[in-house]
Amino acid sequence: MINNRTSRLAALASSVLVALSSATLHAEEVQIKTQKLDDNIYVLFGRGGNIAAHVGEQGTYIIDDQFAKLAPQIKAALKELNPNAAEFVINTHYHGDHTGGNEVFAQAGAHVIAHHNVHKRLQEKHGEGSDFLPRLSFGQDMTLHFNGEHARLVHFAHAHTDGDAVVFFDDANIVHMGDIYFNLGGLPFVDVDGGGSVDGVLNAVQSVIDSIGDDTQVIPGHGPMSNKAGLKTYHALITKAKGMMLDAIKQHKTLEAVLEADPLGPLEIEYAGWLPKERVTTLFYRSLTGEIN
Ligand SMILES: [Zn+2]
Known part of the structure; x- marks a missing residue:
């Protein structure tokens, strides 16, 4: 399922794939890399969604926690920043590559915080009391x-999922977008089955663009650090793709005919092995036609 492409883009994108099949994750192969954003805020890159850590006099809290198997490495990386265990874990949404460490961190004393729909979806998956x-x-x-x-x-409604949260550190001029922002040079994974939608992603991205400055540091859910200009490029790409899809839907009607017409082909963007063009086309089709089955 994973193409062994060598570009950075594919490497980053395939890390998202592991998100969806953590069984293939070999924790010992993963290096957690820490990047300092300001005196109190760091971003940790590992395997799965990017983690932000807020470290200060009162202790540490983190945004997203990747996979349970990586918790020892993540804890070790956090310990280098501050000896205290994480007090809080904020989840940007319910996906396993952002919430996989919840149990480990909760059992070490952290309080997990997320949107109501994250609670609902994790309750369905793990059961009450988990x-x-x-x-x-x-x-x-x-x-x-x-x-x-x-x-x-x-909270931004029906964007990447139905439980997305964007975290704004206004004083520090930093924002964590979760998976509303895939900074991998391509189109986002819109989790239609998880309550996501193309228009919700566009609305959320535009809203963040409107509320931040040119010098705001933007942490994407996946991929390297970005900024307002990066978000604008991303928004423009999704808007273009949406227009191409709407034209194709109008002309070809059925999903099969739209897939055949390959409306996203002219964009010439790179796709991850786990999120090939056909899947993106299908998800955009389902979102834009309201056909979610
Ligand atoms: Zn996600």
Whole structure:
């Protein structure tokens, strides 16, 4: 299923694949790389969704936690920043490559925070009472007052999933987008079965573009650090793809005929092994036609 392409793009993209099949994950092969963003905030790149760590006088909290198998490496990387265990874990959405460490961190004393729909979906997956579930869940927004920062967790409806949260560190001028932003040079994975939609992604991205500055540091769910210009490029690409898809849907009607017409072909973008063009085309089709089965 994974193409052994050598480009950085494919390497990053295939890390997302492992998200979806953690059984293939060999923790010993994964290096956690820490990048400092400001005095208190770091981003940790490993396998799965990018982790942000907020470290300060009161302790540490993190945004997303990748996979359970990586928890020892993640904890070790966090310990280099601060000796205290994580007090809180914020989940940007329910996917396993962002919530896989929840149980391990919860059992070490952290309180997991996420949108109500993340709680609902993890409850369906792991059962009531599981330590994978958030202990605190919210609807539209929530603010975490810790380490002198007032981190705003803001829900964007039906974007990558139905439980996405973007985390704004206003004082630090940093934002964590979760998987609303795949910074891999291609189109996003829109989890239609998880309540996501193309228009929701576009709305969320535009809303963040409108609320940040040119110098705001943007942490994507996957891929390297970015900024407002990167978000604009991403938004433009998705908008272009949406237009091509709508034209093809109008002309060809059925999914089979649209796939045959290959409307996204002219974009000439690279696709990950786990998210080939046919799958992106299908997800965009289902989202844009409202056919979610
Ligand atoms: Zn995701």
